[in-house]
Amino acid sequence: MPKKMLDNLTESMFYVLLAFRRGEMCGTDISEHIRNLTQERVILGPGTLYTILGKFENEGLIEETEVSGRKRTYKITPHGQSLFEEELTRLKTCVADAVKEGF
Amino acid sequence: MGKTCYQLVPFELYEVENLESWLSSLSERGLIPIRVYHSPLLVKCEKSQPGVCRVRLEPAGKHEEDPPDALCELYEAAGWEYIGTFGRMFHTFRTLDSAAPEPHSDPDLYAQVIRRTTHRVIREFILSNTLFFGLLTLILVLTFSFEHPLLSFLESGFWRVLYVAILVLLGFLVELRQLCSVLSFRHRLKKGLPPRRNQHFSIWKLTLRRIATCLVILLSISWYIFLFASIGRSDTHTIAQDEVLPFPLLSTLSPEAQPGGFYMNGSDFANYVSITRDIIVPLSYDLTQSDMDADIELNVDCYLCSIPALNIQLAQELTPESAPEGELLWSNGEFYIRYYTTPATYNAGTVQCLILCTAQRAAFIRYQGKADLRQYAAAFAGLEEKESL
Numbered sequence: 001m002p003k004k005m006l007d008n009l010t011e012s013m014f015y016v017l018l019a020f021r022r023g024e025m026c027g028t029d030i031s032e033h034i035r036n037l038t039q040e041r042v043i044l045g046p047g048t049l050y051t052i053l054g055k056f057e058n059e060g061l062i063e064e065t066e067v068s069g070r071k072r073t074y075k076i077t078p079h080g081q082s083l084f085e086e087e088l089t090r091l092k093t094c095v096a097d098a099v100k101e102g103f
Numbered sequence: 104m105g106k107t108c109y110q111l112v113p114f115e116l117y118e119v120e121n122l123e124s125w126l127s128s129l130s131e132r133g134l135i136p137i138r139v140y141h142s143p144l145l146v147k148c149e150k151s152q153p154g155v156c157r158v159r160l161e162p163a164g165k166h167e168e169d170p171p172d173a174l175c176e177l178y179e180a181a182g183w184e185y186i187g188t189f190g191r192m193f194h195t196f197r198t199l200d201s202a203a204p205e206p207h208s209d210p211d212l213y214a215q216v217i218r219r220t221t222h223r224v225i226r227e228f229i230l231s232n233t234l235f236f237g238l239l240t241l242i243l244v245l246t247f248s249f250e251h252p253l254l255s256f257l258e259s260g261f262w263r264v265l266y267v268a269i270l271v272l273l274g275f276l277v278e279l280r281q282l283c284s285v286l287s288f289r290h291r292l293k294k295g296l297p298p299r300r301n302q303h304f305s306i307w308k309l310t311l312r313r314i315a316t317c318l319v320i321l322l323s324i325s326w327y328i329f330l331f332a333s334i335g336r337s338d339t340h341t342i343a344q345d346e347v348l349p350f351p352l353l354s355t356l357s358p359e360a361q362p363g364g365f366y367m368n369g370s371d372f373a374n375y376v377s378i379t380r381d382i383i384v385p386l387s388y389d390l391t392q393s394d395m396d397a398d399i400e401l402n403v404d405c406y407l408c409s410i411p412a413l414n415i416q417l418a419q420e421l422t423p424e425s426a427p428e429g430e431l432l433w434s435n436g437e438f439y440i441r442y443y444t445t446p447a448t449y450n451a452g453t454v455q456c457l458i459l460c461t462a463q464r465a466a467f468i469r470y471q472g473k474a475d476l477r478q479y480a481a482a483f484a485g486l487e488e489k490e491s492l
Contacts, residue, residue, distance in 0.1 A: 012209040027173065028180040046177035047161050047206030051216055053173075070172035 009087055015042055016052050017061065017084040020076035024065050027053060027072065056080065106150045110134065113304075113312035115277070116143045116190040117224060117285040119160055119217075124302040125309075126195075130156035136186060136197055141168070143190030144316070159183070159206050160193035162220040170194040178206065192220070214292035221289050228282050232275065239271070270326045277319060 009017070015038070019030045031044045044052075053074065056062045061080030066073040076084070110129065114121045126136050126146065134148035135156050161174070168188060170178075175185055182203030183196040196206065207213035292298070 010209050010211050012212065027177045031177075031181070043204045043208055045204045045206040045208040046174070046181040046183060047159075047216070048209045048212050050174045050177050051207075051212050070176040072173050072176075 009083075011042065012044055012048055013052055013056075014084075014087060016044070016049070016056070017076065017080060017087075020062060020074070020080065021084070024073050024075040026074070107137065108134070108148055108150060109145045110148055111313050111316065112144055112146055113309045113316065115281050115284065116192055117220075117281040117288075119193070119285070119288050120299045121284075121302065121304075122189070122193075123159055123298070123300050125304060126158035126197075127156060127300065128303065130154050135199070136195075139187035139189040139195045141188060141191045143192075144320070154199065155201060156197055156199050157203070158186075158195060158197045160189060160195055161206060162216055163188060163192055163194050164219075165223070167194075181206070192223075210292055210295055210297065213298075214289060217285070217289045217292055221285050224282055224285050228278055231278065235271075235274075267326075270322055273319065273322060 015034045016030055019025060019033045019037075022033065025033070027046075027049055031046075031049055034042055034044055053062070053072075057064065057074070060077055061083060062074040062076050064072055065075050112122070112125075114125060116122075126139075129136055129146075129148055131153055133151055133153045135151050135154070136146050136158055137149045138147035140146075161170070161178075163170070168191060170185060170188070174194065178185065178196050182200040183198045183206065186195050186197050189195045207216070288298070
């Protein structure tokens with residue numbers, strides 16, 4: 001299985017940040033959204049999602065907005081937003097370079 | 104709920120792939136895991152029809168005995184059920200739903216999670232071994248430098264030392280194996296390879312692993328029994344003061360002193376019995392540095408060493424002249440008396456006489472439980488007769 005590292009973000013991490021562009025979300029919403037968006041190409045397991053959310057929260061990319069029972073809702077921070085945009089720009093550049101090469 | 108049963112876990116705690124494969128394979132035999140415990144030895148299963156049940160281990164955080172609510176929420180939403188925390192290290196989830204996604208869909212992130220576990224294992228490995236070997240070194244230093252009798256089980260012969268050495272080595276190897284398991288798993292994930300979760304184990308392999316597990320448990324228990332039996336002996340016999348021959352009491356030397364008791368500590372060390380005498384020093388008696396430096400002042404409390412119940416006088420009068428070094432004091436061809444007065448025992452207010460005897464006599468002088476010392480006198484008498492014949 002090839003690695004899917006995108007600089008500091010893996011593919012799963014990229015999609016989680018992308019999901020937060022739609023607003024505040026809880027873990028299950030994120031998982032469902034990514035599954036639908038990618039037409040089940042990317043399915044986030046609960047362990048992976050929990051790890052990503054913990055990591056993002058520690059690094060200040062997202063912040064918790066509500067705790068309702070066991071359900072936690074998060075939103076993206078300006079730092080997370082800028083990191084996502086940097087990553088997106090980098091990816092676009094990669095694709096543009098490939099197009100220039102005739103792909 | 105159907106009938107339940109317990110299965111002995113044939114793998115060690117950190118063999119994540121083996122454990123996941125084995126726990127999942129139980130369902131093929133009609134055993135659905137329903138509970139794992141903080142002790143990683145047993146798993147509780149429910150008997151049912153053979154089916155497919157996947158079991159996965161999620162590394163627990165530091166000091167995390169139960170999974171966080173947020174983690175449970177995500178797992179349950181994805182169709183997984185929490186069944187316990189295995190060995191306080193892995194939150195264990197199972198699913199009967201074949202459509203439930205794998206908990207760790209991203210191998211890179213999974214490798215990071217396992218990396219934390221690896222660090223924890225390495226930390227525990229270093230800490231436990233440092234503590235253990237530090238303690239062992241201390242015991243050896245104490246034993247060979249001060250000849251502390253409580254720890255003299257190490258002097259008790261080749262086989263016992265070998266036994267302890269094997270136990271230590273076994274414990275070390277088990278820990279090393281666990282460390283290698285988790286490192287190898289992490290290495291596999293780092294290479295981007297998926298975990299090996301569909302392994303099949305032969306009955307022989309599982310049986311052998313279970314026997315090994317039981318053996319390790321039994322040896323560990325025996326180690327603790329051995330350790331505590333050697334250190335915390337309870338078969339101390341008190342010899343009445345009037346049974347002891349004219350031991351000049353400290354009170355005769357120092358009017359304010361209280362008489363001390365005489366204790367005979369049983370020993371299974373094959374070739375010596377230790378006699379400990381407590382000296383109760385009156386508060387008005389000042390222990391000075393010069394007393395410590397000059398052992399002779401203390402020696403006078405115990406200058407006649409004998410056991411009247413045996414009707415054997417073991418030592419002649421010990422005077423500074425006869426024992427200038429405080430070492431080997433008296434010999435009768437068979438017995439060797441050593442009189443120790445170390446700063447440690449001195450400070451504790453205790454004087455000890457170790458009576459070492461030759462192997463030939465060992466069988467007779469060996470102290471057993473609370474037996475009357477007079478039986479040893481009879482045994483010696485019998486031996487004397489045989490020898491004279």
